[in-house]
Amino acid sequence: MGKGAHAQLSGMGIGNGTAMGVVRRMPDPLPEPVDIPSARTAAEELSCAVGALEETAAFIRSRGEQAVGAAREILDAQSLMAEDPSVHEDVSRLVMAGKTAARAIFESFSSFRAIVAGLDSYLAERVSDIDDVMQRTIAYARGVAAPGIPESETPFVLVARDLAPADTVTLDLTTVLAFVTTEGGPTSHTAILAREKGIVALVAVADAQSIADGDLVIVDAAKGAVTVSPSESEQKAATAAMEERAAQRARPATPGALADATPISLLANIGSVDGVDEAVKYGAEGVGLFRTEFLFFGATAAPSVEEQQAAYTKVLTAFPGQKVVIRLLDAGADKPLEFLNSEAEQNPALGQRGIRALLANEGILRSQLQAIxxxxxxxxxxxxVMAPMVATVEEARSFSAIAREFDLKSVGIMVEVPSSAILADRILAVSDFASIGTNDLTQYTLAADRLQGSLASFQSAWHPAVLRLIAEVGSAGAALHKPVGVCGEAAAEPLLAVVLVGLGVTSLSMSAAALADVRDELSRHTLAQAKEFARLALAADNAEDALAAVLGAAR
Structure with a gap:
């Protein structure tokens, strides 16, 4: 496609936003360091390499301190990569063998990258995060600027292969109107951070590399489309859509409801005490997912009951009279804890994680329940309170019995694996509610690692197989008069949120910035329409056809 040629490209949209502007492309990655003998002593090269690793860790950690929720967790994990003793040992070995600092860093991280890219299990961080740490460290070792967001005095649309978490967290929203990436998927770190910040974004746009610097584009997240060199009429329509959305977001927040006044609770996902203010700001009706991992990660031992209780009290205090759903520690798989998951596992995604790990370490489970x-x-x-990764009726029953010893009134479970969806009627018979984690449910249903970029096309909760499992849970909830919520990324997709309601979901929880778009979309459709959208989606053969069918009926 030549510069200035009219074209429309497709990808996965994040949210309902529209943006229009001139493109600035992310600079290409630094070239691979040449493998030549060092002109410096090994001690000098080692000092350079160690200094670069320390500088990278400090930079990413400083970005993390500016972030909250998932963004902080992702950046904390990245900083630990640069501090990993095994990386330092490997770099030292390579330098002592005669490599330059930059080459040693490249070879060490490339080996790590190859291991992660070649595994099918649900691992620590995705490959693009490793690339980012490697690129920054090589840049520091060479004394040059690391590739990052282009500087500009005028607003622009950013086009990139992918965005590093450290860049996404600090995007200047007065300058970056939207971003378009070649890689990523609906549950990638890029997508998750875009939702948290309310950025107009399109990911997995396969032909994004054909967009040139200076091209005028329209990014329509709702339609999953990028229009290159739009016509005058297309520009006018985009301007009207942006003005309408701005007016909608400026209106005072109201309780979530469909067009026929059917109430649908709109709640916030928060990852720490820091997320409370944003949830309140965007009009959350409570919290549908309070992740408690922030108290445990990075610790060598479980925090005390007193420490936990103080943190939980801060969050609960912010929502008097409102529902706050606290998820117990979800460790294992990509989030191992030394004091909880001590044994090495060949496939951590199918190992001792979630409620399995907690029931095997009942003291930690009981101390958390006591603090709550x-x-x-x-x-x-x-x-x-709810337990993560419940797979069987026995797990649900055991957790419920222990939780009720602490006089907790609402005790539920997360539905994140197909077995718990299929057995939803029996699991809900011994639980007070269910909350569906669509990220993991999609991953396990389609047998596709949600952190592996090459499998992004399998990560859509629009897939009829995933929707059918959600429908099972919704039906069981309705029959037993038990609430069923969704707290995965699917809840933040406005039109998909309507479909979820049609499948029997009674509450939706998402990043606070996504609440306005979902609230607006729900208000446009009745319960009868939501059920019809659900029927159309379930009748499709794949995620793309399900989305197209619902879009055709809704618009």
Whole structure:
């Protein structure tokens, strides 16, 4: 495609936003360091390499301190890559063998990258995050600038292969109107951070490399389309859409409801105490997913009951009279903890994680429940508690029995694996509610690692196989008069949120910045329409056809 040629490219949209602007492309990665003998002593090269690793870790950690929720977790994990003793040992070995600092860093991280890229299990961080750490460290070792967001005095649309978490967290939203990436998927770190910041974005745009610097583009996340060199009429339509969305987001937040006044609770996902203010700001009706991992990760031992209770109390205090669903520690797989997951596993995604790990370490489970019960007793919030990664009726029953020993009134489970969806009627018979984690449910249903970029096309919760499992849970909830929520990334996709309601979901929880778009989309459709959209999606053969069918009926 030549510069200025009209074209429309497709990808996966994040949210409902529209943006229009001139393209600036992300600079290409630094070239591979040439493998030539060093002109310096090994000690000098080693000092350079260690200094570069330390500088990278410090830079990423400083970015993490500016972030909250998932962004902080991702950046913390990245900083640990640069501090990993095994990486330092490998770099030292290569330098002592005569490599330059830059070459040693490249070879060490490339080996790590190859191992991660070649595994099918649900691992620590995706390959693009490793690439980012490697690129930054090589840049520091060479004394040059690392590839990053282009500087510009005028607003622009960013086009890149992918965005590093450290760049996404600090995007200047007065300058970056939207971004378009070649890689990524709906549950990639790039997509998750875009939702958290409310950025108009399109990921997995296969032909994005054909867009040139200076091209005028329209990015329509709702349609999953990038229009290159749009016509005058297309520009006018985009301007009208942007003005309408701005007016909609400026209106005071109201409780979530369909067009026929059917109430649908709109809740926020938060990853730490820091996420409370944003949830309140965007009008969340409570919290549908309070992740408690922030208290445990990076620690060598489980935090005390008192430490946990203090943190939980801060969050519950912010939502008097409102529901706050607290998810117990979800460790294992890509989030191992030394004091919880001590044994090496060949396939951590199918190993000792979630409720399995907690039931095997009942002292940690009980201390967390004790802290939650204590915090609930000190506040006016409606505290609910749920167990992660429940796969069987026995796990649900065991967790429910232990939780009720602490007088917790609402005890539920996460539906993240097909078995719990298929057995939803029996699991809900011993639980008070279910919350569907669509990220993991999609991954396990389609047998596709959600952190592996090459499998992005398998990561859509629009897939009828995933929707059919959600429908099973919705039907079981309706029959037993038990609430069913969704707290995965699917809840933040406005039109998909309507389909979820049609499948029997009664509440939706998402990043706070996504609430306005979902609230607006729900208000446009009745329950009868939502059920019809669900029927159309279930009748499709794949995710693309399901989305197309619902788009055709809704627009």
């Amino acid at each position: 019960a204590g915090a609930a007793g000190q506040t006016e919030a409606d505290a609910w």
